[in-house]
C-alpha cells in the first residue's frame with residue numbers, strides 16, 4: 140500500500156494491521172548519537188495503549204516495543220531504526236460478519252472500493268491500532284526535540300460540549316485526569332457527560348490542543364512544504380481527526396484585521412509578538428512564539444446500537460456491531476497528536492539545515 144511513509148529527511152514508514160501479527164515502524168534519517176532505549180519508548184506507548192481506563196476499549200494489549208535495528212550501546216547509529224509491537228489479544232471472530240457489510244463511519248466501503256477486498260479484522264490497516272507505530276517513532280522525534288529545548292505538549296481541550304476553562308489550566312493536572320484534561324473541574328464534568336452517553340450506548344468526540352514551546356523562528360519550507368501545511372497533513376492523517384486549526388483558526392475568519400494581527404515588539408535585544416493569534420506560524424514558517432494547534436476528533440464510529448447500512452449484495456440491512464471499542468478516542472489520541480507534531484517538526488528542522496550557504500560553510504569549516 141502506498142501512502143505509509145511520512146517525511147523527507149526524517150522518514151517514518153509504518154506497517155501492520157489491528158488483527159495481524161503485529162504493528163511496526165521503520166525510522167530512517169535519525170541522526171547518530173541520540174540516546175534511546177526500549178524503556179524510554181515504552182513510556183510513550185503506555186500513554187496510548189488500550190484497556191487502561193473505563194473510557195478505553197476493553198481490548199487489553201501490553202504494547203511492548205522491541206527495537207530490532209539502528210541502536211547500538213544505547214545510541215542511534217544513523218542507520219534505519221526498526222521497531223515492532225506484537226499484537227497479543229486479537230479476537231477476530233467479532234469481525235466475521237462485517238466482511239459482508241460496511242460499518243457506518245468506518246473505512247470498510249472505501250477500502251473495498253479501492254482494492255476490491257480488505258482485511259476486515261478490526262479495521263485492518265485503517266484501525267486506530269496503527270497509531271502504536273506512530274507513537275514509537277514520535278518518541279524518537281520527541282527526544283531529538285528535547286535535546287534542542289523544544290517541547291511538545293498535547294492535552295484534551297474539550298469532550299463533547301465541555302471545554303476547559305483556561306483560568307484553571309494547569310498542565311501538571313493532565314496525568315491526574317483520566318481524560319488528559321488540564322482543568323480537573325472540566326474533567327469531572329466531562330466524565331459525567333461521557334458516562335451518561337456510554338450508558339445510552341453512544342460515543343463522544345472532542346478536541347485535542349497541542350502547544351510547542353522553544354521553536355526557533357524560520358522553520359518550514361516555502362510554498363508546498365509550509366510548516367502549517369505539513370502539520371495539518373500529519374495530524375489529519377490520524378484516523379477520526381475531522382478538523383485542524385492553527386492559532387485562532389476558524390475564529391479568525393470572523394475577526395477584523397486590527398484584532399487578528401499580532402504586533403511585533405523589540406526589547407532587550409529580543410523581537411517578540413504582543414499577541415499570538417497566528418499560533419506561532421507566519422508564511423508557513425515558525426515565528427519564534429509558541430505553536431498552538433487543535434485537532435477535532437469525531438465520536439467513535441462503532442457504537443452498540445442498531446444502525447442502517449448496506450451489504451456487499453447492495454441490500455439495505457440493519458446491523459449491531461460487536462467488538463471492543465473506545466467510547467471516546469480523544470484521551471488515547473493525545474500522545475498520537477504529540478507524536479505527529481514532533482515528527483513534522485524534526486523533519487523540517489533537519490531540512491532547514493540546508494537553507495543557508497553561510498551556515499553550511501560554517502559547519503564544514505570545523
Ligand SMILES: Cc1cc2nc3c(=O)[nH]c(=O)nc-3n(C[C@H](O)[C@H](O)[C@H](O)COP(=O)(O)O)c2cc1C
Pocket residue numbers: 196244245246262265266267268270377378379380437439440441463464465466468471472475
Ligand atoms: C487511538 C485511536 C483509537 C481508535 N479506536 C476506535 C475504536 O475503538 N472504534 C472505532 O470505531 N474507531 C476507533 N478509532 C477511529 C477509527 O479507526 C476511524 O474513525 C476509522 O478508521 C475511519 O477513519 P476516519 O474517521 O478518519 O474517516 C480510533 C482511532 C484512534 C486514533
Ligand SMILES: C=C(O[C@@H]1CC(C(=O)O)=C[C@@H](OP(=O)(O)O)[C@H]1O)C(=O)O
Pocket residue numbers: 157158188189196198200233260261262265266267268269271378462463464465
Ligand atoms: C486495539 C486498539 O484500538 C482498536 C481501534 C479500533 C478501530 O476501529 O480503530 C477498534 C478496536 O479494535 P478491535 O475491535 O480490533 O479490538 C480498538 O480496540 C489500539 O488502539 O491499540
